[in-house]
Amino acid sequence: MTGMKEGAGENPFAEDPPDDTGSTGDSTTETSTESSSGGASGTDSTSQSASGSSRSGGRRSMSIPYKFRRDGVQDGRDRVPLFLKPDTKSAERDALRELEERFDADVSLTDLREALVMVGLEHLDEVEGELEEWGYGMRFED
Template sequence: MTDGMKSGAGSDPFATDTDDDEKQSKESEEPNEDVGGTAGSSPQPNVGTDSSPDQELQPTSTEESVEDLPYIFDRSSVKSERKATQYFLREETQATEKDALRAVEQELGSDVSLIDLREALVRVGAEHLDEVADELREWGYRFREE
């Protein structure tokens, strides 16, 4: 071999495979039937319509509803799209958290994961920073205020 590669069983890792390139090009031109649809569904022809092939396809009601799913139904697990955060809570705060969980579950009439409750508490607390500051003042931060 004169291309600078050692001879052997392996192929040239820098060579381009034109068959693979053509196959990928053809695949990218073909529409993907599973995008936004349900598995196993087949495309239905536009029988009796005046649409042209250049016209954009309008999403079906099923496709629209998939995009608008609320967070708890759109995720694959309770930890989806979340990063782990370690909390250190005093016993009285843990008891408050358990009470809050029971109260929210009773209000919603549904089980609520502790992870969801904690995130909701942080988000609602962030909308009521004056009350959070008042709680911190009671803990002693009032002595640090100028």
């Protein structure tokens, strides 16, 4: 890397070098390994990373968020078909614009969709209510 100042190409999210116990160096490796295995494990590693700082006994360890450690938006994700009704698609587009304004940055539609699914999984009672409005749970008995 000619012409660059020393350290200019270093990762700003890199962790501090491990201390004598070696406790901080392993969390990034575990997080990266888990995220590359696919599926919802990327979100598991995110929640593990957030709790990792409390487990380190007061010493704060930083792990790299999924957005910055992936090679592309599809990295570590399984492709699943998604078919949306027009009003849902419109609401999704409005939510994307709203979040882009809040972050003052572009938000990936793929990231938004997974975040919506994850929040829905955490609020199954509300999902149940929506499904009931669509007719789930109705009985047609004599």
